[in-house]
Amino acid sequence: MDGLDAFLLARIQFAANITFHILFPTISISLGWVLLYFKLRFVKSQDQFWMDAYQFWVKIFALTFALGVVSGITMSFQFGTNWPGYMEKVGNIAGPLLAYEVLTAFFLEATMLGVMLFARERVSETMHTVATLLVAGGTTLSAFWILALNSWMQTPAGFEMINGQAHVTSWFEVIFNPSFPYRLTHMLLASGLTVAFLVAGISAYRWLRDDRSAEVIASLKTGIYMAAMLIPLQIIAGDLHGLNTLEHQPAKLAAMEGIWKTEKGVPAVLFALPDEKAKENRYEIAIPKLASLYLTHSLDGEVKGLDQFEGKHPPVAPVFWAFRIMVGVGMLMLLVSWASVLRLAPWKKDPSRELTVWHARLLVAMTFAGWIALVAGWYVTEIGRQPWLVTGVLTAADAASKVPAPRIALTLAMYLVLYAVLLVSYISVVFYLARHKKHADKPFGDDGTAGDTEKALNVVNYPEKEGAAHA
Amino acid sequence: MLDLAPDLTQAAGWMPIVFLVVMGLAMLAYVVLDGYDLGVGVLMRRAGDDDKDTMIASIGPFWDANETWLVLGVGILLTVFPMAHGVILGALYLPVAFMLIGLTLRGVAFDFRVKARASHKPLWNRMFYTGSLLASWSQGYMLGSLITGFASDWWTIVFNAVIGAALVAAYCLLGAGWLIIKSEGELQLRAVRWARGSLWFTMAGVAAISIATPLVSPTIFAKWFSFPNIVLLLPIPAATAVLFGVIFRSLQRLPVRLGQGNEYGAWVPFGATVGVFLLAFYGLAYSLFPWLVIDKLTIWQAATAPEAMGVILVGALVVLPMIVGYTVFAYRVFWGKSTALKY
Numbered sequence: 001m002d003g004l005d006a007f008l009l010a011r012i013q014f015a016a017n018i019t020f021h022i023l024f025p026t027i028s029i030s031l032g033w034v035l036l037y038f039k040l041r042f043v044k045s046q047d048q049f050w051m052d053a054y055q056f057w058v059k060i061f062a063l064t065f066a067l068g069v070v071s072g073i074t075m076s077f078q079f080g081t082n083w084p085g086y087m088e089k090v091g092n093i094a095g096p097l098l099a100y101e102v103l104t105a106f107f108l109e110a111t112m113l114g115v116m117l118f119a120r121e122r123v124s125e126t127m128h129t130v131a132t133l134l135v136a137g138g139t140t141l142s143a144f145w146i147l148a149l150n151s152w153m154q155t156p157a158g159f160e161m162i163n164g165q166a167h168v169t170s171w172f173e174v175i176f177n178p179s180f181p182y183r184l185t186h187m188l189l190a191s192g193l194t195v196a197f198l199v200a201g202i203s204a205y206r207w208l209r210d211d212r213s214a215e216v217i218a219s220l221k222t223g224i225y226m227a228a229m230l231i232p233l234q235i236i237a238g239d240l241h242g243l244n245t246l247e248h249q250p251a252k253l254a255a256m257e258g259i260w261k262t263e264k265g266v267p268a269v270l271f272a273l274p275d276e277k278a279k280e281n282r283y284e285i286a287i288p289k290l291a292s293l294y295l296t297h298s299l300d301g302e303v304k305g306l307d308q309f310e311g312k313h314p315p316v317a318p319v320f321w322a323f324r325i326m327v328g329v330g331m332l333m334l335l336v337s338w339a340s341v342l343r344l345a346p347w348k349k350d351p352s353r354e355l356t357v358w359h360a361r362l363l364v365a366m367t368f369a370g371w372i373a374l375v376a377g378w379y380v381t382e383i384g385r386q387p388w389l390v391t392g393v394l395t396a397a398d399a400a401s402k403v404p405a406p407r408i409a410l411t412l413a414m415y416l417v418l419y420a421v422l423l424v425s426y427i428s429v430v431f432y433l434a435r436h437k438k439h440a441d442k443p444f445g446d447d448g449t450a451g452d453t454e455k456a457l458n459v460v461n462y463p464e465k466e467g468a469a470h471a
Numbered sequence: 472m473l474d475l476a477p478d479l480t481q482a483a484g485w486m487p488i489v490f491l492v493v494m495g496l497a498m499l500a501y502v503v504l505d506g507y508d509l510g511v512g513v514l515m516r517r518a519g520d521d522d523k524d525t526m527i528a529s530i531g532p533f534w535d536a537n538e539t540w541l542v543l544g545v546g547i548l549l550t551v552f553p554m555a556h557g558v559i560l561g562a563l564y565l566p567v568a569f570m571l572i573g574l575t576l577r578g579v580a581f582d583f584r585v586k587a588r589a590s591h592k593p594l595w596n597r598m599f600y601t602g603s604l605l606a607s608w609s610q611g612y613m614l615g616s617l618i619t620g621f622a623s624d625w626w627t628i629v630f631n632a633v634i635g636a637a638l639v640a641a642y643c644l645l646g647a648g649w650l651i652i653k654s655e656g657e658l659q660l661r662a663v664r665w666a667r668g669s670l671w672f673t674m675a676g677v678a679a680i681s682i683a684t685p686l687v688s689p690t691i692f693a694k695w696f697s698f699p700n701i702v703l704l705l706p707i708p709a710a711t712a713v714l715f716g717v718i719f720r721s722l723q724r725l726p727v728r729l730g731q732g733n734e735y736g737a738w739v740p741f742g743a744t745v746g747v748f749l750l751a752f753y754g755l756a757y758s759l760f761p762w763l764v765i766d767k768l769t770i771w772q773a774a775t776a777p778e779a780m781g782v783i784l785v786g787a788l789v790v791l792p793m794i795v796g797y798t799v800f801a802y803r804v805f806w807g808k809s810t811a812l813k814y
Contacts, residue, residue, distance in 0.1 A: 063582045069535060070578035074571045076542055080549055081564050084557025087549055092779035095550025099783045102539070102546045103790040110539045111794075111801045114532030119804050167776060401557070403564050411568040418572060422579055429586050436588075 006405040007397060010082045013412040018382070019375055020419045021075050024068030026374055029143050029188065030195035031061050032136030034222065039132050043125065049214035053222075056215065057199070060430055062117055067426060069110070074415075082408075083389070085399030090166045090390055093159060093174055094149055101145035109138035140188070147187055151180035153390045154381070155248045166393065178248050182241035183381075189234040190377065193333060194370025196230060199223030200340070201367025202434050204360040209435060220355075224344065224363075227337035234330065239294070245384075246295055249391065251309040252384035255319040257291055258284075261305040265289045271324075274316040279306070314386040322379040329373035336366055368427070482777035487551070487770040490780060491760070493787060494547040499752050501540035502610075503645070503745055508534045510646020512577055512603025513639060514665050515596065522658045523596055527581065529653040529809035534581065536798065538574065551780055555763040555773035562621040563613050570609035576602030604639065611638025611676075618680065618755075619687050620765040630683060637676020641748070643669035644718075648741030651725065653809045659729055659737075666740050667722045673744075674715055677751055681708065684758050688765050691758045704757070711750045718743045 035054055042050035076098075079086060087094060115123060115131040123131070158173025159166045168174055200223030206216045246253045254260075258269040260279050268290035272281035292301040306313050343359055355363070389396045477484045508530040515523055549556045560567055576598050584595035615631030647666035651659055685692040695704060721739040728735060761769045774780065 059586060063579075063586060066535070066578050066582045069538070070571075070575040073538065073542055073574060076545060076549070077560060077567055077571055080545075080556045080560035081567060084553075084561060087553035087556060091550060091553035092776045095553065095775060095779055096782040096786070099546055099550045100786050102543050103786050103794070106539050106542060107536060107794045108797070110536040111797050113535055114801055115804055118532045122804050165776070168778065168782075171782070401561055403561055407564050411565070414568065414572055418575060422575075425579075425583055425587070429583060432588055433586055 006403060006408055007400045009405055009408040009412055010400055010403070011396065013408060013415060014078055014082050015382075016412070016415060016419060017071065017075055017078055019378070020423070021068065021071040022374065022378055023371055023423075024064050024071065025139065025142065026191045026194050026370070027064045027198060028061060028068055029139045029191040031057065031064065031198075032132070032139050034195060034199065034226075035061060036129075036132050036136050037222070039129050043129060047214075049218055052213070052215035053219050056433070057219070058117065059433055060202075062113070063426065063429065065109075065113060067422065081403065082401055083396075083399040084401050086389060086394065089164065089394050089399070090153075093152065093166050093168055097145055097149040097152075097175075101142055105138045105142040105145065109135055109142070112138065143187060143191070144184065147184045148175045148177075148180055150381075151183045152177045154183070154385055155179040156390055156393055161393070166390075179241075179244050182237065182244045185237045186234070186241045186377075189230055189237055190370070190374050192230045193227060193234060194374055196223050196227035196337070197333065197363075197366050197370045198368070200227060200337075200363050201365075201369075202430065204355065204363035205367070205431065206434050207355065208357065208360050208364065221344065224337060224340045227333060228341045231330065231334045231337055235334070238327075238330070243295065246303070249384070250304040251306065251313040252319065252380075253295075254304060254306045254309070255314050255316045255384060256323040256380060257295075257303070258316065258320045259291070259303055259305045261307050262302065263305065264292065264302045265300045266291045266295075266303045266305075268294070269320075272320070274320050276316055312387065314384050319380055319384045322376040322383070326373050326376035326380060329369055329376070332366070333369060333373070336362060477771055482781065483771070483774070486777055486780040486784065487774040488761075489784065490547055490551040490774075491770050493791075494544055494551070495752070495756055497540050497544035497547065499749070501537070501544055502752070503748055504537035504540060505534070506642045506748070507645040507649040507741070508537055509577075509603045509607045510642035510644065510669075511649060512599055512646075513607060513643050514646050514650070514662075515603070516600045517665065518658070518661070522661070524811065525654055525658055525809060526650060527584070527599075528811055529650060531581070531809075532801065532805045534578075536801065538578070547783075550783060551775055552763060552770065552773040553775055555768055555770075558764055558768060559617075559621075563616055566609045566612045566616070570606050570613070573602045573605030573607075573609060577606065578602070607639045607642045608635040611635035614638060614680075617759075618684050618765075620767070622687075630679075634676060634680060637672060637679065640669045640672030640676060641744075644673050645741065645744050645748070648744050651729075651737050652741055655808055660726055663722055663725050663729070663740075666718075670715070670718060670722065673747075677711065677747065680751070681754070684755070690762075690766055694758065704754075707750055707754050707757075711747055714743045714746045714750070718747075 035058055038050050038054040038057065041047070042054060112131045112134040116128065116135050119131070120128050152174055155178045156166075157177040158170040159168050161167070199219055203216050203220035203223055207220060242253070242256075245256075257266070258272050258274050258281050259266050260281070265288070267286035267288045269281060269284055269286045272284040272286070275282050289299045292303060293299055295301065295303055306316065340355070340359065340363065343355060385391060387395050387397070389399050479485050479488075511526050511530050515526055518526055545556075548559070580595045580599035580602060584592050584599060587595060612631045612635040615634035616627075618634075619627045619630060644666055647662045647669060650662035651666065654662060685695050694700060718740050721736055721743070725736060725740070729737065759765065761771070763770055763773050
């Protein structure tokens with residue numbers, strides 16, 4: 001019983017840690033590229049407002065990055081403290097992938113970040129731009145290695161078991177395992193969407209507080225157009241990823257869809273309370289045959305149900321619900337971002353177009369929408385893999401450590417308090433920064449910035465406007 | 472001792488040694504590099520508000536990359552010596568957790584203190600200090616545990632706690648040396664006084680470890696106190712004593728010189744302290760080799776499969792020189808006295 005308690009506590013601790021950790025790299029990965037975009041626009045146009053946007057967002061980047069680094073270090077230690085069996089069994093594969101992340105990405109990001117943040121007056125403009133590029137590239141490279149490993153744990157390939165240990169037969173197959181391309185694309189797009197809504201939300205917040213400077217307008221539009229472009233791609237990528245899951249992890253898919261029995265022409269369940277004891281959905285609202293259509297592209301296609309994986313399928317309710325939250329937030333993102341584009345209508349020649357106050361408030365409310373979809377999606381992926389840590393190779397229970405439960409409970413309590421404080425601090429500081437810009441950019445109407453605002457309204461190219469931006 | 476080792480002409484024989492060296496160097500780089508910025512964090516409690524900003528500015532561009540060496544060191548332990556990783560981190564569960572919480576607190580306080588509202592700044596400054604202290608002390612505690620072979624009797628815990636305090640002092644000495652190089656005026660003179668205060672504790676700590684290490688393990692005792700080893704090894708404690716003397720004399724002379732605006736020798740305390748760290752590291756490495764857990768687990772028993780080590784080795788050989796290259800670049804960019812951080 002003691003061992004079981006320790007196992008449960010270790011799981012909760014690790015879950016808390018990865019949930020907290022993933023919030024921050026998700027922002028740094030894409031925000032790095034957004035910063036590079038701002039910087040390149042500035043270099044090309046020499047319009048100060050692009051640099052102002054850079055300098056505002058680089059602060060949030062630095063804060064995000066710091067949180068990602070410290071929680072990431074914690075995670076790297078917890079592999080050993082909580083799951084010693086993991087490295088002992090699959091260390092020959094996980095080890096090199098993690099080592100390559102540290103060697104190729106970690107040092108590069110951390111070193112160039114110093115140059116990017118503090119050395120703009122000490123190095124040439126080009127070197128500063130290169131540092132920004134290297135930081136963005138480093139974060140993305142990190143994502144590449146980590147997702148290669150995570151995907152391998154989901155759909156292992158390219159190895160053989162010798163004396164209970166995994167040995168590589170093909171590194172190419174290990175890295176480019178069946179689910180990797182889908183998972184990487186899905187994750188990078190999720191990162192892009194998280195940042196798009198963050199940038200749009202914070203900019204809308206500044207706009208609502210009467211900061212209508214060129215920098216704010218430019219950031220706002222960047223966020224909105226980015227979201228509007230990425231969300232359809234994400235829906236396609238998500239669908240393809242789902243098909244891949246159907247092929248390689250049917251138990252996870254059955255849990256996502258709430259399909260208990262293997263059937264032809266399965267319905268798409270919109271709402272239900274999955275009941276694991278009775279092995280059925282209660283209060284189900286479903287559209288007949290739809291799931292077969294989008295999963296097998298045939299109305300009568302057969303889909304494997306949970307009955308095929310007795311005792312070896314993930315807990316259904318959390319996966320089922322997390323999946324619906326992810327998709328629901330995704331749909332909301334589609335509506336809000338496209339409505340925003342329509343509102344700002346780049347193809348119309350009306351120069352006075354602006355957001356309405358309510359529209360801006362909606363964007364503010366969705367500032368961290370990306371996080372919700374992201375964490376939900378992360379739970380679908382990670383809980384959906386249970387009871388396996390590495391599908392078919394190692395269960396989580398077999399990898400758990402023998403650390404006594406009270407120690408895990410103590411450290412878990414400390415981590416939870418710390419994470420709660422840091423999360424609240426992070427969100428409040430981001431909004432605080434939005435209220436109090438410390439760098440010098442002048443509000444619209446000040447000498448010399450009217451032209452900037454006009455250019456900012458043209459962030460995405462469209463025919464020259466007639467007349468002033470604001471009458 | 473070599474009877475422990477398998478055939479050194481085979482990959483399974485020599486590769487663990489290579490990785491032990493790489494891991495050792497990564498840990499050494501970590502202790503020296505993050506050591507000075509942790510030390511600056513601990514010293515911050517004694518500084519005035521303006522000085523606090525200058526002190527943070529002196530480590531701002533570097534702390535993040537400094538900490539990455541820890542990830543590399545632990546990463547090698549995790550990936551190349553998975554057996555030892557589980558045993559060591561399992562035994563060090565609590566100090567590791569305390570260290571991580573300390574590193575987390577200081578890492579985020581660094582950013583929050585200038586970005587949050589001004590009235591919160593003193594709070595984040597305290598967090599930065601507390602985090603630095605907690606992380607430094609936990610690392611010292613872990614060092615003590617490693618030497619005592621993870622025993623958990625009362626005296627061992629006291630010994631480990633004392634080594635924890637000694638490492639805090641050693642980091643403060645390193646941090647003060649760093650500040651002497653990077654700061655000017657009143658703060659610089661204050662850093663000299665801080666260094667003097669830390670020096671005695673550091674010497675006591677180094678002495679305690681040197682005496683305790685051979686006593687806890689007959690294996691280590693035999694290694695040091697047999698002929699001719701003892702003659703060959705004598706230079707290590709002797710050179711350490713000389714370096715401590717150099718630091719002591721330099722700290723006596725520096726205030727007058729710096730007061731006259733003469734920076735000659737400002738590098739000596741930091742440089743000599745790094746020297747002490749190198750020697751202590753060498754002594755420790757000699758004592759422990761080839762054990763990862765004293766008398767229990769050798770590097771060969773703990774090592775992963777040769778083909779996995781080979782893959783990492785290729786990457787490390789290609790990438791490590793690049794890492795050293797751009798690290799040098801970053802230090803050159805921020806060469807000289809530290810200036811206010813702004814971006």
